[in-house]
Amino acid sequence: MTNRTTTPYVLAYLGAIVVANLTLAHFGTRAAIYNGFALVAVDLVCRDALHDMWRGRLVRNMLALIATGSFIAWLASLLTTPDELNVARIALASGVAFAVAFTADALVYQRIRDRTWMERSNTSNVAGSFVDSLVFLPLATGLWLWDTMFALACAKIAGGVVWSIVLAKGADGRAWLARNRERYATDAQIDRSFDAYR
Secondary structure, eight states: OHHHHHHHHHHHHHHHHHHHHHHHHGGGGGGGHHHHHIIHHHHHHHHHHHHHGGGGGGHHHHHHHHHHHHHHHHHHHHHHOHHHHHHHHHHHHHHHHHHHHHHHHHHHHHHHHTTTTHHHHHHHHHHHHHHHHHHHHHHHHHHOOOHHHHHHHHHHHHHHHHHHHHHHHHHTHHHHHTTTTTTTTTOHHHHHHHHTTO
16 A cells, blocks of 8 residues: 555544643543544544555554654643643553554454454454553553543444544555455455455
């Protein structure tokens, strides 16, 4: 996949993580539910789209994307928020939570590879949303607020449904599979995925 086609997803991911961390640093945990629905969900859905596009470079590229997003968010928060300890804690919690959540999301997404993109994206986002909520909130606040973590996960799942509908047309891997069938003809899993779309 060329950089031109992945660029909107990468920029959406980076923009969402920076805005989410900035709003959380400025407004505290009361911004978390809105961030979950509107911003973290964007990241989860963009991760799913990039999963299909980055194929053999998925792990390396995702780790670089998470690290870059966390660094930019930390730097932007540091420049705009006087509480340096809070900023560092949120940036670290965000980076760790995204890494763990994206792993859970990727494992589910890959496991159900033969389903439509909407099914893959939304099913894997359930796993990613719960894992992100269970990891992020305790790391960022030091508190285990089960009802808040559940509400955050539900907001991310609902936001994921909305964003997957918005991004579905450009994210569906069928066109990519059709264009790259010969290049990856030895990969039996891609062949099975391609055949599922016929």
